[in-house]
Amino acid sequence: MSEFVETISRSEDGRFLELLIGPQHPASGHMRLVAEVDGDVVVSLRPNLGYVHRSVEKIAEVKKFLQIIPLVERPSLADTTANNLAYVLALERLLGVEPPPRAQYLRTLLAEINRIHSHFYGIGIHGVMIGSSTAFMWAFGDREPLIHLAQELTGARITYSYIIPGGVRRDMPPDFPDKVEKVLRYIERRLEDYDKLYVRNPVVRARLEGVGVLKKEDAIRLGITGPNLRASGVPYDVRKADPYCAYPDIDFNVITREEGDAMARFLVRVGEIRESMKIIRQVLKKMPDGPIFAEKYYKMLPPNLKKYYEETKEVKFPGIFANLRAPAGESVARVEGGRGEVVIYIVSKGGMNPYRFRIVTPSFRNAVLFEHLVRNVRVADIPAIYGSLDYFPPEADR
Amino acid sequence: MMDLLDLILQPWIFIPLIFPGLTTAFLVLLGIIWAERKIAAKVQMRYGPLYVLKPLGGAIQMIADLLRYLFAEPIIPKDVDKLTFIFAPLILFGLSYLPTIVLPAGPGFTAISSEMSLLILLGLLTLSPVFTMILAWGSNNKFSLIGGLREGYLVTTYEIPLFLSALSMAVLYGTLDITAMVEAQKNVWGIFLNPLAAIVFLVLILISTSKFPFEIAEAESEIVMGPFTEYSGIFYGLVMGASYLKLYVLSLLYALIFLGGWYPLPSFLQNPPFLAGIMVFVKGLVIMFIAIFMRAIYPRYRIDQAIQIGWHKLVPLAILSIFLSLLVVYLGGV
Amino acid sequence: MAVERVFDHLRAIATGAKYLFLKPRLTLMYPDEVEDLPRGYRGMITYNHETCISCSLCAMVCPADAIKMYLPKEVPEGEKRPKRYPGINYTRCIFCGFCVSICPTFSLQHSTIHDVSFYTFEEQIFRPEEFAKGPPKPQYDKEPVKVRVIPDEERGLRYERV
Numbered sequence: 001m002s003e004f005v006e007t008i009s010r011s012e013d014g015r016f017l018e019l020l021i022g023p024q025h026p027a028s029g030h031m032r033l034v035a036e037v038d039g040d041v042v043v044s045l046r047p048n049l050g051y052v053h054r055s056v057e058k059i060a061e062v063k064k065f066l067q068i069i070p071l072v073e074r075p076s077l078a079d080t081t082a083n084n085l086a087y088v089l090a091l092e093r094l095l096g097v098e099p100p101p102r103a104q105y106l107r108t109l110l111a112e113i114n115r116i117h118s119h120f121y122g123i124g125i126h127g128v129m130i131g132s133s134t135a136f137m138w139a140f141g142d143r144e145p146l147i148h149l150a151q152e153l154t155g156a157r158i159t160y161s162y163i164i165p166g167g168v169r170r171d172m173p174p175d176f177p178d179k180v181e182k183v184l185r186y187i188e189r190r191l192e193d194y195d196k197l198y199v200r201n202p203v204v205r206a207r208l209e210g211v212g213v214l215k216k217e218d219a220i221r222l223g224i225t226g227p228n229l230r231a232s233g234v235p236y237d238v239r240k241a242d243p244y245c246a247y248p249d250i251d252f253n254v255i256t257r258e259e260g261d262a263m264a265r266f267l268v269r270v271g272e273i274r275e276s277m278k279i280i281r282q283v284l285k286k287m288p289d290g291p292i293f294a295e296k297y298y299k300m301l302p303p304n305l306k307k308y309y310e311e312t313k314e315v316k317f318p319g320i321f322a323n324l325r326a327p328a329g330e331s332v333a334r335v336e337g338g339r340g341e342v343v344i345y346i347v348s349k350g351g352m353n354p355y356r357f358r359i360v361t362p363s364f365r366n367a368v369l370f371e372h373l374v375r376n377v378r379v380a381d382i383p384a385i386y387g388s389l390d391y392f393p394p395e396a397d398r
Numbered sequence: 399m400m401d402l403l404d405l406i407l408q409p410w411i412f413i414p415l416i417f418p419g420l421t422t423a424f425l426v427l428l429g430i431i432w433a434e435r436k437i438a439a440k441v442q443m444r445y446g447p448l449y450v451l452k453p454l455g456g457a458i459q460m461i462a463d464l465l466r467y468l469f470a471e472p473i474i475p476k477d478v479d480k481l482t483f484i485f486a487p488l489i490l491f492g493l494s495y496l497p498t499i500v501l502p503a504g505p506g507f508t509a510i511s512s513e514m515s516l517l518i519l520l521g522l523l524t525l526s527p528v529f530t531m532i533l534a535w536g537s538n539n540k541f542s543l544i545g546g547l548r549e550g551y552l553v554t555t556y557e558i559p560l561f562l563s564a565l566s567m568a569v570l571y572g573t574l575d576i577t578a579m580v581e582a583q584k585n586v587w588g589i590f591l592n593p594l595a596a597i598v599f600l601v602l603i604l605i606s607t608s609k610f611p612f613e614i615a616e617a618e619s620e621i622v623m624g625p626f627t628e629y630s631g632i633f634y635g636l637v638m639g640a641s642y643l644k645l646y647v648l649s650l651l652y653a654l655i656f657l658g659g660w661y662p663l664p665s666f667l668q669n670p671p672f673l674a675g676i677m678v679f680v681k682g683l684v685i686m687f688i689a690i691f692m693r694a695i696y697p698r699y700r701i702d703q704a705i706q707i708g709w710h711k712l713v714p715l716a717i718l719s720i721f722l723s724l725l726v727v728y729l730g731g732v
Numbered sequence: 733m734a735v736e737r738v739f740d741h742l743r744a745i746a747t748g749a750k751y752l753f754l755k756p757r758l759t760l761m762y763p764d765e766v767e768d769l770p771r772g773y774r775g776m777i778t779y780n781h782e783t784c785i786s787c788s789l790c791a792m793v794c795p796a797d798a799i800k801m802y803l804p805k806e807v808p809e810g811e812k813r814p815k816r817y818p819g820i821n822y823t824r825c826i827f828c829g830f831c832v833s834i835c836p837t838f839s840l841q842h843s844t845i846h847d848v849s850f851y852t853f854e855e856q857i858f859r860p861e862e863f864a865k866g867p868p869k870p871q872y873d874k875e876p877v878k879v880r881v882i883p884d885e886e887r888g889l890r891y892e893r894v
Contacts, residue, residue: 037544137442138443206703207698379620380620383619
C-alpha cells in the first residue's frame with residue numbers, strides 16, 4: 001500500500017492554507033481567486049484575471065467600423081445594449097450624425113429592458129452563490145419575458161446589434177407597448193414575491209447585511225462604478241451626469257443606499273429594476289413619431305430600399321455602411337450600463353478601421369473590489385461578496 | 399413457504415430487512431431525492447425530473463441515477479489515503495442505516511427490546527459524522543478538509559441540543575424506551591405537551607442531516623462539495639445517500655417521540671402488529687417533506703452563524719424544554 | 733425584532749408553499765414544443781441566387797467573415813471574369829443580420845430556423861449552390877407542437893398552440 005503523502009500546500013509557518021478557487025470551481029466564473037485562509041477567516045484574496053481575455057481592443061483595430069458593433073457586445077453578454085450604445089454614440093460623434101428623436105427613444109427603451117434583465121441575471125447568480133436555488137431559478141425565469149420583448153423588438157435574444165450609426169435597425173411592432181405593459185405588471189407582481197421569499201428572508205439578511213462593506217470614500221477613491229458605487233451612497237449615474245439618448249426628457253431617480261454592504265448592492269439593483277420600469281413606461285408614453293434613421297444615410301438609399309423602409313420600418317443599410325469611413329479625430333462616449341459606466345474611446349485616422357480603440361467596462365473597474373473587500377471575512381463570505389458585485393469575468397478581461 | 403413468511407415476519411428479521419430497515423430505507427432513498435428535486439422545481443416554476451417515466455412525472459429518475467452511479471468509474475485520486483477513501487463511505491453508509499434496527503415498527507414489535515433504546519439510537523447516530531471527517535481528511539483535498547472541519551464543528555453544535563431535546567421527552571414520559579414513549583402518547587401527542595422540544599428537534603434534524611439552511615459542510619458555491627469533493631461513481635452515491643438515510647432515521651424518530659408514533663391507530667392496522675408501522679412511516683414522510691422543502695426557501699447560513707444558532711439559541715431552548723417537561727410532569731404528567 | 737424575524741421566516745415559507753399549489757411554469761418543453769418565431773427573427777439565412785447581383789456588400793459587411801464570395805464550381809465557357817457569389821460558413825456566423833440589412837436586392841433574408849445540428853465542420857460551410865437551396869431543416873424525433881409565445885400578466889410568458 002502506498003504511503004499517505006499530504007500534498008495540501010500551506011504557508012511557510014503552516015498557519016495559512018492557500019485555497020485556489022477557480023477556474024474549475026462551481027462558483028468562480030472564468031477566473032481564479034487565490035485565497036489565503038486562516039481557519040475559516042480569509043486573510044487575503046488575490047483575483048487572478050485574464051482567463052477569458054479575447055483582445056477586443058486589438059481586434060477592433062482591424063475591423064471596419066460597423067463590424068465592431070457585434071464585437072463590443074461580446075464581452076458582456078448579459079448587458080449587450082450598453083456596449084452597443086456606447087460604441088455607436090462614440091462613432092456618431094466622430095461621424096457627426098444625429099439620430100432622429102424616435103430612434104433615441106427606441107434606444108432608451110432597449111437599454112432599459114436590457115438593464116432589467118441584466119439585473120435579474122446578477123440577482124440570480126448572487127442568489128445561487130449564497131445557496132438559494134430559488135432566487136436563481138426565479139431570476140433567470142423572469143428574465144425570459146424581458147428577453148422575449150427584446151427579441152420582438154430586435155430579432156435576437158441577447159446579442160441585439162440593434163443600434164447602428166444614425167438610428168436603430170427597426171421600429172417597434174404596433175402591439176409592442178401592450179406586451180411591455182403586461183410584462184411590467186408581471187414583474188411588479190413577482191417582485192413582491194421576491195421580497196417575501198428572498199429579500200426579507202432572515203437567512204439572506206444574515207448572510208448579506210454588514211458583509212463586504214465598501215465605505216463611501218473608498219468607493220470614490222477606488223473608482224468604483226455602477227450600482228456598487230451607488231450602494232455606498234454616491235448618487236452618481238451617467239444617465240444623470242452626462243445625459244444621452246432620451247434620458248434628459250425622462251423623470252427618474254438615482255437609487256442609492258448608505259450601507260455599502262452586500263445587501264445594499266443587492267437592494268440597489270432591485271430598486272433600479274423598479275426605476276427602469278418607470279422609465280420604460282415613460283418612454284412608451286412619450287415616444288415621438290417620425291423616422292428612425294438619420295436623414296444623412298436615408299438619402300443614400302436607392303429608391304426601392306427607401307420604399308421598403310417606409311413600408312416596413314426596417315432599416316436597410318446604405319452601401320456605404322460596408323466600408324464606413326470616419327473622419328480623422330477622436331471621440332469618447334460613456335453610457336450607464338446595467339453593471340456601471342461603459343466608456344468607449346475611438347481614435348480614427350480617417351480610414352475604415354479605428355486607429356486605436358479602447359473600451360473600459362464596469363467589471364474591469366470593479367475588479368479591484370475583490371482584494372479590497374474580501375479581507376478578514378469568512379470563507380463563506382467570498383461568494384456572498386463576489387455575487388453582490390455582479391462581476392462578469394469576460395467583461396473585465398475583454 | 400409459510401415457514402419462510404413466518405420467519406420474515408419475525409421482528410428481528412422484519413425490522414432490519416423490511417421496515418424500517420433496508421427495503422424501506424432504499425425505497426425512501428430513491429423517492430426522497432426525487433421528491434426533493436420535484437418540490438424545489440415546483441416552487442421554482444419548472445418541472446424537475448420528468449423524462450424518465452413521463453406519466454409518473456419522472457418518478458424513477460433516481461433509479462436511472464443509481465444505475466449511472468453504479469456504472470460510472472469510481473475515480474480514486476493518486477494522493478488520497480486509499481484505505482480510508484474506500485472504506486469510510488461504506489462504513490458511513492452502513493452506520494447511517496444501522497439505527498433503524500432500534501426503531502419499533504408497531505406496538506411491541508421491536509428487533510431490540512431495550513429500556514435504553516432511545517439512548518442506543520442517539521448513540522448510533524453520533525457515529526457517522528466521525529467517518530465523514532475521516533473521509534474528508536483522507537481525500538487530501540483542501541476543500542474536503544475544510545468541509546470535514548465544518549462537519550466537525552457542526553457535530554459539536556447539534557449533538558448536545560439533540561440529546562437534550564430528545565431526553566426532555568424521556569423526562570416527560572418517564573422512560574428511555576421508544577416503544578413505551580409511543581404508548582405514553584396514546585391520548586396526547588408529545589408535540590402538544592412539549593412544543594419547544596419539538597421545534598428544537600426539527601431544526602436539529604435540518605442541521606444534522608445538512609439540509610438547507612444548514613447545508614454548510616457541502617456548500618457547493620464555497621467549497622465545491624465539502625468532504626465529498628473527490629468522490630465519484632458509486633462512492634459518491636453512498637456518501638450522498640448517507641445523509642438522506644440519516645434524515646429518514648431522524649424523521650421516524652421524530653414521528654415516534656413527538657407525533658404519537660402509530661397512534662391514533664385505525665382498527666384495520668391493528669393486526670398484525672407491524673402494520674402499525676404504516677402510520678409511523680406516513681408521519682415520518684411529513685417530516686422528511688418539511689426538511690426537503692426548506693431547499694426551496696432558504697440559502698445557507700455561514701458556519702459561524704450556524705454554530706451561534708446552535709449554542710446561543712438551541713442549547714438554551716433545549717435545556718428550557720427539559721424544564722418544560724418537568725413542569726408538565728409536575729402538573730400531572732402524561 | 734426577534735418576533736419580526738419569526739414572521740419573516742413564516743412569510744418566506746408561506747410564499748414558497750404558495751408556489752407548490754400555483755400552476756405557473758415557465759418551462760417551454762423544447763423538443764416537444766417549438767416556438768413559432770415571428771417574422772423578423774434573426775435565424776439562419778436564405779439566399780436567392782436569381783436576384784443576387786454579386787455586389788459582395790454582404791461579404792464586406794460581415795463582422796465574422798462568415799460570408800465569402802465564391803467562384804462558381806463550373807465556370808461557363810468563354811467567361812473571362814466569372815461572377816462570384818456569396819456562400820456562408822455557419823461555424824462563424826453570429827446571426828447579426830448585417831448581410832440581410834445591407835443586401836440591396838433582398839436576396840438574403842432571415843428564416844426562423846435556428847436549431848439545426850451538424851455532424852462535421854465541413855457540413856456547415858454552404859457554397860453558393862447549397863446556400864441557394866435554403867437552410868437545412870431541424871430534425872426532431874417527432875414532429876413538435878408549434879407554440880406562440882405571448883407575454884402574459886399572470887404567468888410572464890404563455891405558450892399558445894398555433
